[in-house]
Amino acid sequence: MPDTAAWERHLEGVPRLVGLPVEREAGPDGGPDGREIPGGPYSAAELVAGLAALLHRYSGESPLLVGLADGQAPGRLTVLRLTVDAARPFAELRDAVPDLTDAARQLGAVTPQRLRELRGFGADPQRPCHAAVVTADTDTDTDTGTDTGTGTAGAELTAVAGRDGRWYLVADATIPGGDVERIAGHLARLLAAGAAPGAPSLARLSLLDGEEEARILHGWNDTARPVPDEQFPAAIARIAAEAPERVAVVSGARSLTYGRLDQDANRLAQHLAGLGVGRGDRVGVFFERSPESLLSQLAVFRLAATAVLLDPEYPGERLEFMVEDSAAAAVLTREGLSGRLGTPPCPVVAVDGDAWRDAPAVDPGAEVHDEEVCHVAYTSGSTGKPKAVQLRHGPLRNTAHVLREQCGLSAGVRGTWLCSPGFGLVQVDCFPILLAGGTVHIPEPSVAASPEQLRDWLVEQRISQSLVLTAMAERLWTLPWPDDTELRCMRIAGERVRTWPGPRLPFHVLNVYGSAEATVVATCDLTELGSGSGAGAGGRMPPIGRPVYNVRTYVLDANHQPVPPGVLGELYISGASLSRGYLNRPEADDEKFLANDVPGDPYPVLYRSGDVARYWSDGTVEIIGRTDNEVKIRGYRVHLGEVEGALAEQPGVRQCAVLAREDVPGERRLVAYIEPDRAAPPRVAAVQAALRERLPGYMVPSAFVVGDLETTPNGKIDRAALPPPPRTRPDLFTEYRAPATPAERDVARIWADTLELDEVGVDDDFFELGGDSLRVMRMLAGLRTELGVNLRMSQLVRTPTVAALVGLLPGAAPAGRPEPRHDPQARYEPFAVTAAPGVRYAEWHQEWLDPDRLVEAWQRLVAQQDALRLTFDADGGQRVVPAQDAPPGAPPVLDLSGLDDAAVASRLDGVRAELLATSFDGAGPPYRMRLTLLPDEVLAVHLAVDARASDDRGLDEVLPRLLADRYEDLDLPAPELTVRDVLTASGRAPAAAPPAGDPPPCTGHHHRLDAGMSPALLEAAGARGVDPRWLVTVLAADACGSGARVLIPLDEVPEAAHDVLGALEEDRLVAVPEPGDSSPADRAAELRDAAARGDAPGDGGPVLAVRVVSEHDPEREGWDAPVFRANALSGVPLDLTLRPGGDAPHLTWTYQPAVLSPERVAGIDAAVCAGLAAFTGELAGA
Template sequence: MTATENRAEHPDAELRDASAPREVFVSALLQAVPADWTDLAVAVTAAYQHRMTAAHDLVLAVDSGPVRLTVEPTTTVAGLVAQVRDLRGRAGESAQPGDDAPPVSAQVFLADDAAPVEGLAFAFAHREGVLWAEAKGDPGRFTHEHLAEHTSRIGHFAERLFGAGPAAEVGEVDLLTPAEHHRIMHEWNATAHEVPQLTLPELVEANVAAHPDRLAISHYDERLTYAELDRRANRIARLLIGRGAGAGDIVAMVLPRSIDYVVTALAIVKTGAAYLPVDTGYPVERINQVLSDAGVSHTVTIAALSDSVLVAAEQIVLDQESTRTRLAAADPSAPADTDRRAPLTPDAPAYVLYTSGSTGRPKGVVVAHRAITNRLHHMQHQIPLGPDDRLLQKTPAGFDVTVREVFWPLLAGASIVVADPDGHRDPAYLAETIVAENITITHFVPSGLKVFLQEPDAAKCVSLRRVVCGGEALPAELQAWFASVLEADLYNVYGPTEAAVDVTSMLCPRNPEPGPVLIGRPVWNTWLYVLDEQRRMLPPGVTGELYLAGVQLAEGYLGRPELTAERFISDPFGEPGARMYRSGDAARWRADGVIEFFGRLDHQVKIRGFRVELEEIESVLLRDGQLSQAVCLVREDVPGDQRLVAYLVPVTGTDPDIDKLRAQAVAALPDYMVPTAFVVLDQLPLTSNEKLDRKALPKPEAQVTPVGREPSTPEELLVAGLFAELLGVSSVGAEQDFVELGGNSLLISRLINEIHKRSGVRLRIKKILEDPSVQAIAALITA
């Protein structure tokens, strides 16, 4: 067996030998371009550092002095070598990098240079047409293993780059060593696992058959066994089928969180249609924008919400007497394929969820049964639920976690406890419910978990065995705080709506180390790639864009083929026809195969776990012609206090009506997308390249003029002082409204905690939201 064959079969052997520089044959290239070997050494170092750091403006420390080079992905070998020769050939001040130059990226040692190493360096040697490169580094910053990896990687990279010839482009050459490629593709992404090819109804019906009398779902005194749940869902499904619902349709659920919500979700997928959950807390305009865009065939709702549904779709009102009569007479047996319009298969769409859209309108994501059932099976493998487990279903309908909350317990034979419709906003209610209902598992977004841990009664939730956290970055400090309050296991999950809820998962350590946010490893039948701008793999430790592939990818965006083609692209690393999804998130592999997460690469943000495209908010503000420009930004001027700020440039010669603009946003957008502050500017700040300079947008000044009478009672003075403290304003009137002044549900939770600390009175968020004025909240304290 030759050395080459042995390395291919055992690629890690290459890293074991990595301290030995790799031979790179450069005779042919030296004959093709006017250069000597030292020029090639500097050129390949520049190309390597460009690929490793994504920097285009590089300074290298060479024997003749610092050299400043411009490297683009399209830069050719010949072009880069010519640039190096020109700069090294110029002597004196004209060759200096300039005051605006970036820091030195690396040192380049040629032949017998013996300069001290500062940071990272590459030492080159040349003999008879063969080039060697060895990485050296400051021992305080680079381990022997890191330097060995650099040595192996730059050797392979140089071999490929120079072997491709003078016209080869820097961005088109693979950067990884064979050993790194093997680890990423065949070890860290070794996720293939056989999963039953079943639909959501089949998974639930298996438990109905096995445990018909086991408790499936409850809400206070209302309780349904698996058999009762199934019969109720079957009746609704048959009513929908009788009214024409089936394969190819989307049936909307405009329902508050309730047992009916869970039953209806199961009923819709039994028809063969996909279900579309709609958050009833959305403005009527937003609800109907989603329903219209989806082209729903039917809506299922209740009488109290039926007037909010304005689209021309057949409507089923569950609590109407006529509907109750039809359901009572319906066949309670499960619909079969002979009852449905077409056979129900794992490839059929299961649900549609809408997320914020950068074009000014939300976009629907279509997810098939095989995608979500894969996630549920892996979840059950990693966090097994059993008959004694009780999951608290509390996530808002517009968040894809609701899909997991509904179907995971029913797949596992566990039970669901349904929280009150606004219960997720109230940490005191959640703690009380967890204790009273013996909840063993629930989900939080990190911002919500932070508020919950501030609740004094959170420590009493000893029945909790597992908490799943996702939707936002989960920092180590919050993990440690959780561990100090609760004995439960904490799991961090990551994934966009476009990939069936979550694609990575990990059990958080009780004593996490500070540093980047860790999101774990890929779940079953899912692959992760960290790629550069040319969609080529990056090695461990190098940050790039995270791409997702595998069975959990969504079908695409409903009715948006161009957007689907832009985000769901061909997977060059998978089987023919495979796709991958551009997440837009920055990430990197750790040396042990865990993914580190660094947030967004664009201006998309997460607010309370919900994805927000800021352009959608801006388009709403620009509607009525008051403004020439609008820019939105999430600021965190006080640690832990995220504020959505709108920067407005009015039409020349006008003063914008801020109250009208706020009302416009409230009428069109979910509450988490309504700006809490509006800043009027004469013009937006620009960079030297005439692009928006977001860093130069000013901090909003808290200018609130007290309205109405002044606070007078001790309770009003307490509440008014807390308004000022939490909202960063000087003073407020007794009649002023916390929400209108910029408060949100997370700040209301903090307000409740502060009132409790200072008065001993525990208020409920539901009561505060009914009238969030100083005088009304003060009256609640008095009562």
């Protein structure tokens, strides 16, 4: 059997999955596909290191597992663990392989299936190794590398040595042959470059050959095209001369022709010139969406000045900052808005007034150039003060002509202006319509804010082209549209698109990707792509497409190296779309606008977008998210975009967002925000249930907020404005039923306080209301504090409603009240050991626990409980190590969440056996903890404690209660009373019996009795007035033989030590009454009385220890009963734990093989089971 602990260390931190940059397909019938690895010859060590290095370059993951099949263990893999440091040379990794191989062989070779079990994959088809290497001395036929047995069973990528002396890369059948060949080429280039003298670090080795690199850097960026030289001001003048009566802008009943627009812009420009405004000056344009805004912007351009876009929706303080920060030479606005600017240090011109109308309608003649700034647009400022982006005339010219061509814009087109007047997106929204000689229609703000009204307005106004912000567009797609609508193209921009447009929409959807810093970068016809390739159905997110004319895009790694298709990197942009950078923010420029180091790129500046992206195989770019959208919930990493994507697909969800909120310090949870489809709103309970079917439990939001989602003035979902979940009761399938009795009202009030709700119905499910593990512990603490009762988490899981829980209150145990006292002077002085050595082991299975939170709670507990910092010397002394000198480390974590029940049981048995069989050396710490992730979000907590540091009471009652309390509240104070205080006051003598010394290794034996036995046993014991503990002890003693003695802890711990862990109970040997005419029940009562009197134990008989751990113990607080409990104590060759919980009792025997044989223990077990059956049968027959 593999060394479980060693394998846990070997597998610790290893990623479950490393994605390959491939586009999978259904595998051919011929099985795995193989391609020759160019170059060589290669050694197995080079291939092992090379595969690990390549996978690290693809994924960034480390450590990685590479299986080696070398003929020394047929059908098995030697599993190497390789930690890849991309900052080091490849040669260091390659040279470490021999030592890593030796270390792996110490673990022993395993079959792929066994490795799957060790990794906890269960029924998951995921291969257990990240890669494998099969050498020539295996039995496989490797002439072509297409049939490799163990290797391909162990990994999706396997390097195979052929009999022809060449190496082949064999891949899973779902990976296309072209991708296999491409990966083989990457591997060969990495190996060759890494072996070269003076090779750079692994991170800087190029994976791409010249052809692939040229295709990525230049072929996919072959975008250079000539566009007309005409700038926007000149184009408006030309159209005005050609068709002066053509309508340029319509807003309600007002309209403005091109001729009037041109003349008024000249007059306003002349007026501004009279105020001293000239080339390069900045002028505030402070309007709602309106003809006056477009007129004002054109007037500013006619002076070669810059329009600073100001939105009336902005707060006054923000507006004042913008005017001051931009050093505006003047502000253009209307009379009703000027008062919101405070007292600006520049002239304010009311465009709806008459002061400028007598100026000459003559163009000032200030021709504009590509590099000059046309707009200053301020970003949202979510990370501090807003930043001003300086948009140039060159990108405006390029963008307008690109969209004219892609969208078919021409004279007479009916377009819209829907984006915020303070948003740089105005260059993509209405300006291309004007450059084409079309008409810009502006709706009322209330219309633009309502999906239904906006749809109706677009239809009624016969709009043919419109740019809609993503948040609104995804709402519009859910609405029905008339087939005869004149809308032909809906451009979307502003945010990442999360859903595909429906196939029945009567217009095309063009995704326009860009930003204020980079205007328009790429476009993608989502309608054509989605319907033509089924991309949406394939689970891929809508891409941004390919770069537009005169723009180049690159997906680069952290070292600015181009990544292969399918590999994640960061999106960088160069070309004609870039702005001049930020106004007055040189540090931001240095961070985002970089010197262009891409070879062959003619543009000097490279913009760092901050978007995580990857190429598709045809060069299409897909945005995955941002680098800052990953959060941690209950110990699990969650990508919010993945949750939002699943939520967006639910029927009735028009728009959504997901946040990780921490409204209560230390309690982070996912909150979903849903804007419903008004025609068919979703039931939150149905959405929650659907997400539970699709996502792991930790990714399902705990709370849902339904309502309209606020947007920023720029039209994006305003995540900073999303409110905390309301205190109203959520939408549930369960009808509300009010509490009726005092007990129901008390419990419902505690629930409501815990869940931050105004009311809770007595039939509401705690977890459907948003409860999680932390809130469970807070609620149980509330019951204990306010009602004086102790309930366990398992009871809540079984009865998660107020009505059901109230039924448990009459039987709940009263809460204890410790009275701490402390002698601080003697705390760290040595004192006598009063207990014999040994190992006490407990294992709890708890649902919904956050492993990180539990570890932190454990570390707090170790710092507070002196018994967990004890050291023991050979002379029978012990002392407490100060907390600052013994900081606890994090326990190992084993992931078995994907295994089937049989495999989980086998792995758990291995952990138990190892922890019980390993004695403590006394040097500290006096405990060993392990954590195991089990299926269904259950966490197994394994704890072995030195018997000199804790008695059974400490392990069964004190420790789980204190740990549960600190899990709920990390800041609970330490008890003032310490283990030394209690033991010193007790006057206990040093340990003498049973004999001192480490216990021999122990072995376990488990037996589950017949179904129905537990209720029968408890009923029979209750009817006879017998504690099952004493009854089982008598039966076990009888099976052991005459003169048996039992080790019994005396319940003499003072109430003041309620919260103190330690070996505080005094164990006493008691002789078990000999069989005679008395029944087992009568002898159990005799044994109980003998223990209370302290009768002499007698001599020479076998010694055993017995405990009963019941799920229904009313005295237990905090966690549920342990699922496994055993001791291995010095001088106690046989230990029995009976768990009568559930339907069938469990017997767990721990014994010393040197004293008792397995057959002997099996006989004792059979005798006890027969005695229990007879005892319960007596009651049934009575």
